[in-house]
Amino acid sequence: MDAKQRYSDLKQLLTEHSHNYYVLDNPQISDGEYDRLFQELLGIEEQQPEWVTADSPSQRVGGEALDSFEQVEHRIPMLSLENAFSDQDLYDFEDRLKRYLLLEDDSLTYMAEPKLDGLAVELVYENGILIQGSTRGNGKVGENITAQLRTIPSIPLRLLQTNIPRIEVRGEVFMSRSGLEKLNRQRAEAGEDLFANPRNAAAGSLRQLDPAITAKRPLEFFVYAVSDPQASGCTSQQELFIFLAELGFPVNKHIRFCAEIKSAITRFAELATLRHDLSYEIDGMVVKVDDFSLQNRLGVKARAPRWAIACKFPAIQATTTINEVVFQVGRTGAVTPVAILEPVDVGGVIVSRATLHNADEILRKDLRLGDTVLIQRAGDVIPEIVKALPEKRDGEVKSIPFPDFCPVCSHPLQKLEEEVVTRCVNPHCPAQRQQTMVHFCSKAGLDIEGLGKKSVEQLFALGLIRDLPDIFLLKKEDVENLDGWGQKSAENMLRGIAAAKTPPLARFLAALGIRYVGEVTATLLEDTFQSLEKLLQVSKDVLIEVDGLGEQAAASIVEYFSDPAVQKMFSQFTDAGVVPQIAEKKTENQLLTGEVLLFTGSLKKLSRSEAKKLVKEHGGQIASGITKKLTCLVVGEKPGSKLKKAEEKGKKILTEDEFLDLLSISSVKE
Numbered sequence: 001m002d003a004k005q006r007y008s009d010l011k012q013l014l015t016e017h018s019h020n021y022y023v024l025d026n027p028q029i030s031d032g033e034y035d036r037l038f039q040e041l042l043g044i045e046e047q048q049p050e051w052v053t054a055d056s057p058s059q060r061v062g063g064e065a066l067d068s069f070e071q072v073e074h075r076i077p078m079l080s081l082e083n084a085f086s087d088q089d090l091y092d093f094e095d096r097l098k099r100y101l102l103l104e105d106d107s108l109t110y111m112a113e114p115k116l117d118g119l120a121v122e123l124v125y126e127n128g129i130l131i132q133g134s135t136r137g138n139g140k141v142g143e144n145i146t147a148q149l150r151t152i153p154s155i156p157l158r159l160l161q162t163n164i165p166r167i168e169v170r171g172e173v174f175m176s177r178s179g180l181e182k183l184n185r186q187r188a189e190a191g192e193d194l195f196a197n198p199r200n201a202a203a204g205s206l207r208q209l210d211p212a213i214t215a216k217r218p219l220e221f222f223v224y225a226v227s228d229p230q231a232s233g234c235t236s237q238q239e240l241f242i243f244l245a246e247l248g249f250p251v252n253k254h255i256r257f258c259a260e261i262k263s264a265i266t267r268f269a270e271l272a273t274l275r276h277d278l279s280y281e282i283d284g285m286v287v288k289v290d291d292f293s294l295q296n297r298l299g300v301k302a303r304a305p306r307w308a309i310a311c312k313f314p315a316i317q318a319t320t321t322i323n324e325v326v327f328q329v330g331r332t333g334a335v336t337p338v339a340i341l342e343p344v345d346v347g348g349v350i351v352s353r354a355t356l357h358n359a360d361e362i363l364r365k366d367l368r369l370g371d372t373v374l375i376q377r378a379g380d381v382i383p384e385i386v387k388a389l390p391e392k393r394d395g396e397v398k399s400i401p402f403p404d405f406c407p408v409c410s411h412p413l414q415k416l417e418e419e420v421v422t423r424c425v426n427p428h429c430p431a432q433r434q435q436t437m438v439h440f441c442s443k444a445g446l447d448i449e450g451l452g453k454k455s456v457e458q459l460f461a462l463g464l465i466r467d468l469p470d471i472f473l474l475k476k477e478d479v480e481n482l483d484g485w486g487q488k489s490a491e492n493m494l495r496g497i498a499a500a501k502t503p504p505l506a507r508f509l510a511a512l513g514i515r516y517v518g519e520v521t522a523t524l525l526e527d528t529f530q531s532l533e534k535l536l537q538v539s540k541d542v543l544i545e546v547d548g549l550g551e552q553a554a555a556s557i558v559e560y561f562s563d564p565a566v567q568k569m570f571s572q573f574t575d576a577g578v579v580p581q582i583a584e585k586k587t588e589n590q591l592l593t594g595e596v597l598l599f600t601g602s603l604k605k606l607s608r609s610e611a612k613k614l615v616k617e618h619g620g621q622i623a624s625g626i627t628k629k630l631t632c633l634v635v636g637e638k639p640g641s642k643l644k645k646a647e648e649k650g651k652k653i654l655t656e657d658e659f660l661d662l663l664s665i666s667s668v669k670e
C-alpha cells in the first residue's frame, strides 16, 4: 500500500478510536495499540510534512502561541437564558408559551437537559472539518480560540459525515470535579492561585494564549445546540441530538424528552439528587420547547429565546460575620452598601463580599456590624445576605449608618420618595465618571480589549482619562511603564481602541450609559433613526411615537442629548476619529418595508405578541394608534372604534387571514 493511502487510513482509524474512547466511552483497542498507531502517523508526518491536514489527530497538541485573541463575530448571536427558581416558574413558562402560540391543549413537548457549569463555545465545521472555534463573548462577538479548542479530545476535528457544507454547533466546555481537584493540587504545589470553581477553571484554561498549556488541562465538551436549527434538516431538539451524535459529538446522557411540563418538573427533582453522583458540576436544568417550528414562531426576546428556560438549583447557604460595610457609587450615582464578610466557602466558592442592595434593605433585615449572618449564592448571582442571626449576637454589634454625603465627592446624597436607591446627584462626581468609563469599555459597552475594569480605574485614578473621548487619545507611552502594563499589553490596548472607533451605532449608544438605554432600546434607536446626528437633535414628541420606547426612556434620552456637555463630548468623539456605523437594513424579502401597522379586535390565529413580531420580522413598524403614519389596520373580531376611525381616514384594512396570506403564512393553527 502506498504511504499516502496508509496515512489517510491512519487518520481515519485514530479518529474513530478517539471517538470510541472520548465520546462513546467505549474503547475498542488498548492504549498501547492506540499509541503505536499514533507514533506511526507522526513518523509519516515527519517524512511528509506537506501531507499534514488540519483534521489530523496530531494537530490537537501543537499550534503556535498567540499574541492576542482575534475577535470573531457569531453569524447568529449566542443567546443567554431566562431563569426559573421554582416549579411555579415552570408552570408560568408554559402558560406564557401557550398564550403566545394561542394554544389551548397540552400539546407542547420539551427536552430537559442538565445545565453544565462551564463555558459556552461555538464550533464551525466546513465540509466536516473544524475550521473555527470561539467563545460566546458578549453573544455577538467572541474570541477566536480554535487552537485551544482543538486540544480537547472529545471535540471532533473531523465529523463522521463530511457532506455538510457548513454547520455551527454550540456546547459547553467544562472540567470534571476530579480534573479540577488535580489541577488545583498542582497549582497549590507551584504556589499559583487556585480556581474557585469549574467554570473559572474552564475559562482560564481556554483563555491561554499558548494552546500547549490548554492541552494539559483536563477539559471536556458536551454539545447542546446548533446556531440555525431550521437549517439542520431536523425538526426537533430530540432529532437534533441524534443527528449530532451521528456526526461524532458527545451528547450528555442525562438529557430527557418530556411529553408535558410536569415531567420536566419531575426530572428537575431527579437531577437535583443525581447531580451529586455526577463526575462534573451542573447548576440546574435547561428546558427547551422540542419542536423547531414552534421555537421559530416563539423567537427571541431581548437576549434570551422565549422557547427555553434555565431552572436553577436552590441556592447554597453558609454563615459568616459582617466585618465592615463599604459604600460604592455606581455609574448612575446609586450608592450601594456592600458588606465585607469574614471569608467563607459557599459551595466551593470563597465569598468575602455581599451586596446589601440599599438603605431600606439594611433596616428591613436589621443588620448590624459584627452580626453573624446567613448568606447564599445561587449560580452566578452575586452573593447576598438572607438574614441576620440575632441569637448569635454577643453585645459587640454596631448599627450601620447610611452616609448623608457621597463617599467619593462629598456631595449631599438624595433619596427620592418613590425610589429605594440613594443617589449622588452631582453630575461631576468622579465615581460616576469612572464607572461610566468602566461600563463604556466593558463587555456590555464597546468591549475594548485591554481596558478591563481594573485598568480603566487605574488610568482614571492617574488622570490619564477624564472623559470618554480621552480613551481614544491614549498612547502607548502613556501606559507601557505603568504598574501591571508592558509593551505587549499596551499594544493590545491600542489595537482594541482602534477597533472600537467604528462600533455599530446601537452598541455605541448602549455603551454611553444613558439611563434606561440598554442594548434593546439602543437597537431600537439605531433602527428608527439610522443616524447619530438625528438623535442629537431629537425631540420628546418624536421619541414618544417610537413603538417599544417607554416614556421614562424617552425623557432620559432627550435630557441626555440636549445637555451642552454631551454635545461637546460628541464633537470630541468625532475629532478623535470615532465614527459609529449604521447597519444596513435588510431589504430583501421585506414585504412590509415602509408599512406601519396596527392590530385591533381579537385575533383568532395569532397572539398580539406574535403578530407584532411578524410585522417587525417582515420589515414593518407598529403604530401607537390611528396616527398619520399608520398605513394599514389589521382587524380581528369585535374591532371597536379604531376600525371606524381608520376607515374615515381612508387607511388600508386587512382581516387576520388576509394579513397571514400576505406574508404567505399557513403554519399557524387552523
Ligand code: IVH
Pocket: 079, 080, 081, 113, 114, 115, 116, 117, 118, 119, 120, 136, 171, 172, 224, 225, 286, 305, 308, 310
Ligand atoms: S442552550 C438559547 N443548553 O447556559 C440557547 N445552554 O444562560 C442558549 N448552558 O451560556 C443555550 N448547559 O453556556 C443551553 N443544555 C444547555 C446548557 C446551556 C449549559 C449554558 C450556556 C449558556 C448559558 C445560558
